[in-house]
Amino acid sequence: MEANTRSTGRLPAAFLTPGSSSFMDFLGEHQPELLPGRRQLPPMQGVIEAPHGTTIVAVTFPGGVVLAGDRRATMGNVIAQRDIEKVFPADEYSAVGIAGTAGLAVEMVKLFQLELEHFEKVEGAQLSLEGKANRLSTMIRSNLGMAMQGLAVVPLFAGFDVDRNRGRIFSYDVTGGRSEEHNFAATGSGSVFARGAMKKLFRDDLSEEQATTLVVQALYDAADDDSATGGPDVARRIYPIITVITDDGFRRLTEDEASELSRAVLARRLEEPDGPRAALL
Numbered sequence: 001m002e003a004n005t006r007s008t009g010r011l012p013a014a015f016l017t018p019g020s021s022s023f024m025d026f027l028g029e030h031q032p033e034l035l036p037g038r039r040q041l042p043p044m045q046g047v048i049e050a051p052h053g054t055t056i057v058a059v060t061f062p063g064g065v066v067l068a069g070d071r072r073a074t075m076g077n078v079i080a081q082r083d084i085e086k087v088f089p090a091d092e093y094s095a096v097g098i099a100g101t102a103g104l105a106v107e108m109v110k111l112f113q114l115e116l117e118h119f120e121k122v123e124g125a126q127l128s129l130e131g132k133a134n135r136l137s138t139m140i141r142s143n144l145g146m147a148m149q150g151l152a153v154v155p156l157f158a159g160f161d162v163d164r165n166r167g168r169i170f171s172y173d174v175t176g177g178r179s180e181e182h183n184f185a186a187t188g189s190g191s192v193f194a195r196g197a198m199k200k201l202f203r204d205d206l207s208e209e210q211a212t213t214l215v216v217q218a219l220y221d222a223a224d225d226d227s228a229t230g231g232p233d234v235a236r237r238i239y240p241i242i243t244v245i246t247d248d249g250f251r252r253l254t255e256d257e258a259s260e261l262s263r264a265v266l267a268r269r270l271e272e273p274d275g276p277r278a279a280l281l
Contacts, residue, residue: 051080053105055190055222055229056087056097056156058169059198060183061211064246065167067158068215069097070190070223071238072230082230087241089250091116094132094159095243099188101151104143108153112136129161133170133178141176156187160245167245190222190229197221212242212253216265232262 051073058067069086072079080102087097088109096112098105115135120126127135136157143153157170169181184202186194197218206214216232219240223231232239239258244251253261 050151051075051084051102052228053084053086053099053102053188055186055188055194055219055226056099057186057191057194057198057215057218057222058097058156058158058181058184059202059206059211059214059218060167060169061206061208062204063167064160064208064244065158065169066208066211066215066242066244067095067097067156067169068212068219068240068242070219070230070240071233072228073102074228077227079230082233082236083238085241087243087252088113089243089252090132090157090159091120091126092249093126093162093245094129094157095245095250096136097156097158097187098153099155099191100153101146104146104151105153105155108139108143109155112139115139128163129159129168132159133157133180136170137172137176137178139176140172140174144175147174154187156185158245160247160249162247165247186218186222188229190219190226193225194218194222208244208246212244212261213265215242216240216258216261220265220269232266234263234266 052075053073054070056067056069058065067087071083071086073081073084084102086099087095090096090109090113096109098109112135116127116132136155140153140155143151147153152174154172154174157172159168160166161168169185171179171181171185171187184195184198186198198214201214201217219229220231223229230238237255237259239255239262242253242258242261244253
């Protein structure tokens, strides 16, 4: 909502009136047409072609959680973008990976970031990780009308639970249904293949380095069988986005770190084309 302060020098009364700690409730009350789910779409004239993001993976390890995504966006059988970003920090201790309609998904993530920041400023405290997962569920449910027209957003949410001192992962369906995943999870068109890889390689005692290697291997397997998932592209220097969330907070691996991990996985696959037979490292 725009605040026109040039004429009076004062903020509109809506900004100064005490209310809910939810920014979505505030926006829904004062300017509901700005919410993605409240927008009026034109009559359907067939399938809407829009860029879609695909595979997102997450895995827990003692001390935290890793959330990663490939970089490809597709539109039908066409590669719409080779270096799209699909993993974003939600706040200091959580992150969101997006799959589905890319434009709507990015907008939803920005609104989610603002929702968490607004709550923290109004209440003076952060939401619990469970509370954050519930807020995201509500936002996805509000997009159901667009999802029914083929513009679905299905994210993966992960974070470090400071109360339980461990990493946690939450997955969603298009209706906003939320499920907590244990050990590892994947969403998007390549999720079946990525999940199979993680199922074989996951261990309860993974180190952070092994967990980041695991997600790259899972994305490589997904790209090997799913055309909508992009594998590490050494020629263009396009590598998966890999984030780690621990009690120290959110950290995104640098391009050099992602490159090193990707090249190590590619080198191993040259030696073992059918996949690693044993340990991660």
